[in-house]
Amino acid sequence: MTTERVFTPIVPAAGTPRREPVSVLICAYTMRRWDDVLAAVESVRPQLGGYDEVVLVVDHNLELRAGLEARYDSTPWLRVLSNTGKQGLSGARNTGVAAARHDIVIFLDDDATAEPGLVTTMVAALADQRVAAVGGTPVPAWPAVHRPWWFPPEFDWVVGCAYVGLPTERAEVRNVIGAAMAFRRGVLERVGPFSTDVGRVGTLPLGCEETELCIRVRQQLPGAAIHHLPDARVRHRVTPDRTTWRYFLRRCYSEGVSKAMVSRLVGAGDGLSSERRYVSRILPRAVGRSLLGVARGRFAAAGPGAAVLCGLVATGAGYLRGSLTR
Template sequence: MSDLPTSSVVISTRDRGELLRDAIASVLAGSHLPDELVVVDQSRVHGELSVEPGAAHTEIRHIASATKGLGRSRNIGIAAARHDVVVIIDDDVVVEADWLEQVLRALVAAGPRAVVTGRILPGVDEANAGRAVSVKTDERPETHEGRIGFDVLFGNNMAFRRSVTEEIGLFDERLGPGGRYGSADDNDFGFRLLEAGYRIHYAPQAVLRHLAWRSGKDLRKLNWDYGRGQGAFYAKHSSLRDPHMLWRLGDLLRERAVRIGGRPARRRSIGGHGDLVYSAGALSAFAEWLVVERLLPAAKTVRR
């Protein structure tokens, strides 16, 4: 009998059937199997979920949803999960054989007021000139608590107890891929965890690989979306009374400006320079959030 807690692994997917099959297969080939695998499928066309036999221990649930957005998908999966520990990955990863066992052991060791995020290595190049994004390759464990000036939670490799969301809430569905602001749903979740007194523990022994299927214009759009999400995240938590996020925005723009200045002039066009695209996205979403999410709702409240 295992000494590990029961767990639900949640995978969000949209229109990436082949990648999803590889992700599921890697989880079910592990040395320790989840009690439940919840697949939240936002694909435009929902097909049957193809799963190789041999995972009798794991209940597999396929939730077809007409919704859109990674934050919304994760929230659906968390709400549907039937076990105390929720483990989240994306559909474009493959996990190592002992990944789940290592995640759960790290969570138990870290204590009840902790969340675990694992190591993310770049996968093989599935696209011509493809590049993996959102990787974390450090080999030393880390523990973060309190207010820090950087983001440490990776949403495609994380585990927490259900009680966490009962205290701090679910993912902000305005943030993240498919939302109005195209990323930083995990950064926002991580910031709220730390503000609530939780610790975020990085467990490098819990390894998965993030596949490199994006290239060309996919990466340019991703820079824009990443910038917009980060700018919106900063705006959400910004205040003149608490300038922490204003300082972080300033630091980000200065860092990107230095990188832009260090590149050859021929690579500084908006269309081809990732740092310019990212910075423009961050500034546009920061301003948009303040107007759309803060000023307009406040004005409507006053008129009532």
């Protein structure tokens, strides 16, 4: 029989301004990301104080849970829990939200590290009661010094990062990016949890669970705002297997399937509102930039343009498949 450790407040650094406490939620599912999970916790630790806490939710992996419990046995401000819902990221997030002690819940991917100021920036933005959720800016941490020569920045969403087309200043958006985001728990209690009908399960590259939730927030809470915060940055690790053409096309196809599922849940009007602008304005500029580079003799510029076109076709094929599947 085990007993829950007594929570001990974190002593903040001298001169740290007081703010509303937060629960930082990190969901993990595989031992292969052991070092990543530890790095995620360590990145956010210096930003915590007072009654802040970290909640690690393990998605149906007894070995990982046992390892994390042993690693953080003497860490009173951190709890390790098992996903009590349906296997997958949505179920794990819902478990963490239900267990969180505070109204502000910050979600950090298990392979992302928070840069300084992430917590305070998100809490400050949520001080406006009209703001229901905020999203940070995940920056890709490529396995080499530079991004793959053919990988267009307009498709950085493929690796879970901010992409060309997002606002460069704080602005209202339809949805946030899941690698670094924050919601008020009270909002989630009103509109319902993350849908387990969409989203990632293990390495299956589906997604859009945060998109569906954000759309639902805006539909059910008229006047609620969702903001993108360029200054709330995290480094999102990109593994070598995610820099291949195979993964790129697979992820694009899966994104199309996910978009179709979201559209069925919330309606195509809201489900594709941002995508229409992205396809009609952002992607043509990317192709034009590639063609201009080729015309100037930089033949390597053809790679990103080709990737844009192939990614668009793959995403469209996935959307068609998802639309026909019931």
